[in-house]
Amino acid sequence: MRNKVLVDANVLVAASVKAFITEVGLEFKHHFYDISKPLFDFFSNNLEKRIGIYTEIIETTSTRVLSEAIIGDLEEHELKKRCNVKRLFEYYSLILSECIIHLKENMNSLTREPVNEKRLKAMSSDILNFYHDIRSKLLKKIRLRRYQKP
Amino acid sequence: MGYLYLMDSFKEMEKKNEIDKNIIKDINQTIKKLKKVKSNIYKKKISLSNRFSIFFGLETQEKILHKLRHRVSLAKEANDNPKVAEDALIILPGMFLLEKRIDLLGKGACKPASLLNFTTNLQMEALKYDLYPEQETKLRKFDNKIFKQISTGFIENVESIMHAK
Numbered sequence: 001m002r003n004k005v006l007v008d009a010n011v012l013v014a015a016s017v018k019a020f021i022t023e024v025g026l027e028f029k030h031h032f033y034d035i036s037k038p039l040f041d042f043f044s045n046n047l048e049k050r051i052g053i054y055t056e057i058i059e060t061t062s063t064r065v066l067s068e069a070i071i072g073d074l075e076e077h078e079l080k081k082r083c084n085v086k087r088l089f090e091y092y093s094l095i096l097s098e099c100i101i102h103l104k105e106n107m108n109s110l111t112r113e114p115v116n117e118k119r120l121k122a123m124s125s126d127i128l129n130f131y132h133d134i135r136s137k138l139l140k141k142i143r144l145r146r147y148q149k150p
Numbered sequence: 151m152g153y154l155y156l157m158d159s160f161k162e163m164e165k166k167n168e169i170d171k172n173i174i175k176d177i178n179q180t181i182k183k184l185k186k187v188k189s190n191i192y193k194k195k196i197s198l199s200n201r202f203s204i205f206f207g208l209e210t211q212e213k214i215l216h217k218l219r220h221r222v223s224l225a226k227e228a229n230d231n232p233k234v235a236e237d238a239l240i241i242l243p244g245m246f247l248l249e250k251r252i253d254l255l256g257k258g259a260c261k262p263a264s265l266l267n268f269t270t271n272l273q274m275e276a277l278k279y280d281l282y283p284e285q286e287t288k289l290r291k292f293d294n295k296i297f298k299q300i301s302t303g304f305i306e307n308v309e310s311i312m313h314a315k
Contacts, residue, residue, distance in 0.1 A: 009312070010312050013308060013312060017304075017305060017308055019301070021292065021297070023292055024292050024294060026292075026294060026297065026298075028297075028298070028301035028302075028305070030305055030308065030309075031305070031309070063267060063270045063271060063274070064263075064267055065308055065311050066270065066308065067263050067266035067267045067270055068307075068311050069304055069307035069308040069311055070202070070266065070304065070307075071199045071202075071203075071262055071263045071266065072307045072311070073300070073303045073304055073307050074198045074199040074202050075197075075198070075199055076303065077198055078197060078198040078199070083198075084296075085192045085198070085201070086192050087291075087293060087296060088198075088202075088296075088300070089192070089202055089205045089206075091296065091297050091300050091301075092202060092206075092300065093202075093205065093206055093209055095300065095301060095304055096266075096270065097210075097213075097273065100270050100273045100274060100277075101273075101277065101282075101284055103274070104273075104274050104277045104278070107274075
């Protein structure tokens with residue numbers, strides 16, 4: 001198959017944020033888990049076709065998001081000053097480990113593609129300029145419309 | 151027993167093409183040391199995020215060592231000889247560095263998010279080399295209410311971080 005699907009960090013994270021606590025039958029998952037996960041199941045079932053791809057930046061962004069989410073949450077708990085630290089750590093550790101395991105599983109169904117950093121830098125400045133132009137044109141239009149309104 | 155000692159022992163085993171089960175004793179000692187440090191972390195007077203990133207780093211090392219011990223003990227029967235030594239030699243340097251990073255965090259030279267990120271990367275690497283347990287963690291006393299609160303907060307944070315990126 002010639003077609004490739006570049007999976008971005010949003011989809012990778014959404015399909016990885018899930019944990020199931022067997023003892024109490026409790027499950028939690030990302031709001032978009034159910035619609036993201038089938039994509040990775042499809043990649044897994046068609047592994048030899050190497051359809052799903054990702055880059056190093058996508059991988060590092062995904063793991064960083066999970067770590068930052070935990071740190072952000074802990075900072076909120078710190079402000080509340082009422083928590084059983086041992087239990088809190090156990091649960092956060094469980095959540096993070098489960099998500100990392102799922103992330104790794106999902107990444108196993110993808111192929112990591114090398115990226116030409118020089119080309120990427122050159123292209124990203126073109127893309128940024130393109131969006132900057134659109135933004136300024138839109139702002140001009142909005143201002144003009146406001147001016148023309150009776 | 152430190153990681154450098156474990157690395158030297160596994161190097162020797164790799165050379166001889168044979169697993170020496172005596173290393174289990176050294177792994178057990180390292181696990182015991184980690185457990186002791188972990189039990190003191192709850193009461194340390196540093197921020198919650200610092201404490202958790204240290205806790206998570208210690209727990210990850212413990213889990214990897216448990217899996218390593220399991221593989222070493224079954225190496226002969228499972229034909230895992232000397233593959234387990236080769237895999238250990240890939241992961242142990244990362245564990246040594248993680249130990250150093252934990253020290254750096256204690257000295258204020260490393261941020262908790264950075265330590266957590268380093269640990270998660272080590273977990274991913276350990277999973278790749280079958281040195282991380284994949285089964286779900288078992289919890290003794292489970293508090294549904296707190297867990298739901300934590301997991302909801304975590305998901306909300308993930309979404310807001312992704313939205314901001």
